[in-house]
Amino acid sequence: MAYVKRRTTKTGTISTTLVESYRDERGRPRQRILANLHGAEDTLHALAQLAVNRDRLRKERKQLEPDIPHVEKFYEIVTLNTLHGHRYSDEERKEIDSLMKARKRLLKRLAEIDTQLAEIQKEGAIIKRHCPASADEIRSAASAYAKKLYDEECYKLGLEAALGKIKLPA
Numbered sequence: 001m002a003y004v005k006r007r008t009t010k011t012g013t014i015s016t017t018l019v020e021s022y023r024d025e026r027g028r029p030r031q032r033i034l035a036n037l038h039g040a041e042d043t044l045h046a047l048a049q050l051a052v053n054r055d056r057l058r059k060e061r062k063q064l065e066p067d068i069p070h071v072e073k074f075y076e077i078v079t080l081n082t083l084h085g086h087r088y089s090d091e092e093r094k095e096i097d098s099l100m101k102a103r104k105r106l107l108k109r110l111a112e113i114d115t116q117l118a119e120i121q122k123e124g125a126i127i128k129r130h131c132p133a134s135a136d137e138i139r140s141a142a143s144a145y146a147k148k149l150y151d152e153e154c155y156k157l158g159l160e161a162a163l164g165k166i167k168l169p170a
Contacts, residue, residue, distance in 0.1 A: 001020070002019065002020045002034055004041070006041075013039065014039050016036075016038070016039055016041065016046075017034075017035065018033070018043065018126070018127060019032065020032045020034050034126050034127075035123045035126040035127050036123065037127070043127050044137060045141055046127050047128060047141070048142040049142075050120050051124075051138065051142040052142050052149065053120060054120045055146075057116055058117070060113060064110055064113075067106060071099075075100070075103060078100075
């Protein structure tokens with residue numbers, strides 16, 4: 001039987017995991033961690049968080065995808081020119097270096113997104129097996145969590161504006 005195990009970390013944050021109890025070959029009671037609930041109080045809220053995070057990551061990936069062919073074509077052109085003996089000036093080299101770094105950041109972020117999406121898929125499948133909530137309840141909780149995140153972002157933005165860390169358009 002799986003249950004939610006809650007603990008407070010050294011930094012004071014709440015950590016929750018989905019844990020399964022079993023007995024080992026000697027008959028001793030043991031616990032196996034099934035999934036990280038990322039601080040959610042129960043499986044319903046964990047699934048809601050995963051759904052919102054999955055949607056945000058998919059949206060970010062969709063925004064970044066149109067740039068992939070362009071950065072790959074640029075890389076191909078520069079590489080082929082270099083292999084064919086083309087010498088770039090110092091000014092061109094600086095610009096190429098900055099564009100290569102931007103390409104590397106883009107590809108690294110896409111790889112991170114793919115890794116996070118795979119992890120969400122894996123954790124979601126495990127948690128869903130142990131969640132008694134219906135699809136409508138999960139959607140409702142996801143909507144409430146998305147609204148909470150939006151409100152927190154607005155609050156943070158408002159504080160930054162009030163403290164003068166950002167300038168708002170007139």
